[in-house]
Amino acid sequence: MAVDPGWLAAQREQALAMEREIARVVVGQARAIRLVNIAVFARGHVLLQGDVGVGKTTLLRAFARVVGGAFARVEGTIDLMPADLLYHTHITAEGRPAVDAGPLIAHGPELAVFFFNEINRARPQVHSLLLRAMAERSVSAFNREIALPHLLVFADRNRVEREETFELAVAARDRFLMEVTLDTPASAAEREALVFEPRFHDTDALVDTLPAGLVSHRELGALSAALQNYxxxxxxxxxxxxxxxxxxxxxxxxxxxxxxxxxxxxxxxxxxxxxxxxxxxxxxxxxxxxxxxxxxxxxxxxxxxxxxxxxxxxxxxxxxxxxxxxxxxxxxxxxxxxxxxxx
Structure with a gap:
């Protein structure tokens, strides 16, 4: 099928606008922003590296907002089990047990960005479930197949501690399109802004300043396929x-x-x-x-x-x-x- 160069050029302007907008709220990370943008339009998952507090979550929430769709996050822990990604059990106000959808499927097909924080703290069984979701963009839960057509998985690893961690297997690492490093900004001006400007201290308000849905998450699959052929x-x-x-x-x-x-x-x-x-x-x-x-x-x-x-x-x-x-x-x-x- 022929690809319209004019349409691709217009979409490129939107993609570059995304980078400019995100650079307003995630300072000092121009290369990381470009690499994650490449991953978004290549429809690839990303493994993030970086010390605590360098802006990994802010970066991902910013991308989730500008492409639309839902954002979900889970913390890797030693006791996290595969079912915890799919089901949430709790007691209702009436004192009855209940089972709701877990973070991976709670938003259904609208989930666009799923962030797995400290993935190497989770057990290999959890990695296996996540890898299936990454490879097939679907999971089985509640006796049915749940499609996640727009899913992009971002994960980071705890690089400091070694106790109670499970390093990703080679096959698991191979499922990630990229491993992107976020370092603390080196520029004195950027460091001063991050420390002294109040707008950088409230992540929710900061991300809310970004325009929502600059590029529709529902169109990314078709756009990615078109430019790969072009x-x-x-x-x-x-x-x-x-x-x-x-x-x-x-x-x-x-x-x-x-x-x-x-x-x-x-x-x-x-x-x-x-x-x-x-x-x-x-x-x-x-x-x-x-x-x-x-x-x-x-x-x-x-x-x-x-x-x-x-x-x-x-x-x-x-x-x-x-x-x-x-x-x-x-x-x-x-x-x-x-x-x-x-x-």
């Missing part, structure tokens, strides 16, 4: 993407070098490179990046702009190097982009 990749760009893929699997054979003095032998570093799904996600995100920059075709910079966020969490290191993952993987993805020649 943005083209040249033969040279395809060869470049495949070369990047090979470099994630066999970095030493691809001429990748790490600059650290204590760098490991690259022929022994990677246990598994990017998966086919990971590479398809890379191209999916890159097409959205190209669209946001006003192009109808991919260039190497589009892949490079999202390469680390899409692929880093999918790379599996040999067990002996996993404890050094936070230092080695960013260095590895940067070295791959440097080593693989771009067309």
């Amino acid at each position: 943005i083209q990749a040249s033969p040279a760009l395809r060869r470049y993407a495949l070369a990047l893929w090979r470099a994630t699997e066999r970095p030493a054979e691809s001429g990748v070098r790490l600059a650290q003095a204590d760098a490991p032998d690259l022929s022994q570093l990677v246990l598994a490179g990017a998966s086919p799904r990971g590479m398809s996600m890379l191209l999916r995100a890159a097409r959205v990046a190209a669209w946001l920059d006003g192009r109808d075709h991919l260039v190497p910079e589009d892949l490079q702009a999202v390469f680390h966020e899409v692929l880093a969490h999918r790379l599996v290191l040999q067990p002996v190097y996993e404890l050094r993952r936070a230092a080695l993987v960013p260095a590895l993805t940067a070295a791959i982009l440097q080593a693989v020649p771009a067309p």
